[in-house]
Amino acid sequence: MKTKPNLKNAYDLKSPSDNIELYSSWADTYDIDFIDEMQYELHFHVASAFVSNGGRGLILDVGAGTGALAEALLNKAKFKIEATDISKEMLEVAKSKKFYKGSFLSDLTKEIPVDDDHYDGVVSSGTFTHGHVGPNAIHELIRITKPGGLIVISVNEKHWIALDFKSEVEKISKFIHKYTCEKISIYGKLSTHDHKDDEAIILTIIV
Numbered sequence: 001m002k003t004k005p006n007l008k009n010a011y012d013l014k015s016p017s018d019n020i021e022l023y024s025s026w027a028d029t030y031d032i033d034f035i036d037e038m039q040y041e042l043h044f045h046v047a048s049a050f051v052s053n054g055g056r057g058l059i060l061d062v063g064a065g066t067g068a069l070a071e072a073l074l075n076k077a078k079f080k081i082e083a084t085d086i087s088k089e090m091l092e093v094a095k096s097k098k099f100y101k102g103s104f105l106s107d108l109t110k111e112i113p114v115d116d117d118h119y120d121g122v123v124s125s126g127t128f129t130h131g132h133v134g135p136n137a138i139h140e141l142i143r144i145t146k147p148g149g150l151i152v153i154s155v156n157e158k159h160w161i162a163l164d165f166k167s168e169v170e171k172i173s174k175f176i177h178k179y180t181c182e183k184i185s186i187y188g189k190l191s192t193h194d195h196k197d198d199e200a201i202i203l204t205i206i207v
């Protein structure tokens with residue numbers, strides 16, 4: 001039986017195959033019953049941080065989902081954005097919105113099928129959350145980003161602590177230009193659901 005698509009079950013996901021199953025059944029309603037009804041705002045924070053840190057050029061949105069982050073970015077400036085996600089169904093919804101110049105399937109727990117130094121920027125909202133995408137994946141994001149390029153990702157704060165992202169980022173800091181972390185709210189001020197106070201870290205890396 002398929003896992004019911006909702007935030008509680010998304011937070012319980014443990015493996016790439018769990019994610020594929022849940023998001024394949026969530027793709028058609030995700031924009032309404034998650035983004036709109038739960039007042040999800042992470043994509044706006046990531047887009048703002050990307051723009052305020054001078055993001056430009058060819059960008060990859062990892063764990064792009066239905067394209068919320070691309071829409072937030074394109075509302076701020078003309079970017080050239082590509083999408084990748086583990087869920088074919090989520091990517092199909094994203095592609096139908098025509099925000100992306102290209103898209104491909106990938107699993108962030110493995111090697112991303114892209115050459116070294118390919119992108120000027122990498123962004124991600126909502127993908128580094130409870131479940132399986134841990135701090136190791138940041139190495140791949142750095143590998144595919146040009147020197148001097150910009151990476152902005154959100155990491156759920158509890159996941160950041162549980163998987164000790166801080167230690168990994170400190171190790172990584174020796175071979176990047178610089179990084180910053182900022183804590184923000186994931187959901188809007190007027191939201192009333194059980195996770196309304198959840199927070200995330202916006203990790204900004206200049207490679």
Ligand SMILES: C[S@@+](CC[C@H](N)C(=O)[O-])C[C@H]1O[C@@H](n2cnc3c(N)ncnc32)[C@H](O)[C@@H]1O
Pocket residue numbers: 016019020023042043062063064065066067068069084085086087090106107108109124125126127133
């Ligand atoms: C909460 S959604 C976020 C989607 C979108 N970025 C947003 O802000 O609305 C998480 C997305 O990460 C994708 N995902 C989960 N595990 C993944 C993995 N191992 N590799 C690539 N994408 C993954 C899911 O399919 C889903 O589309």
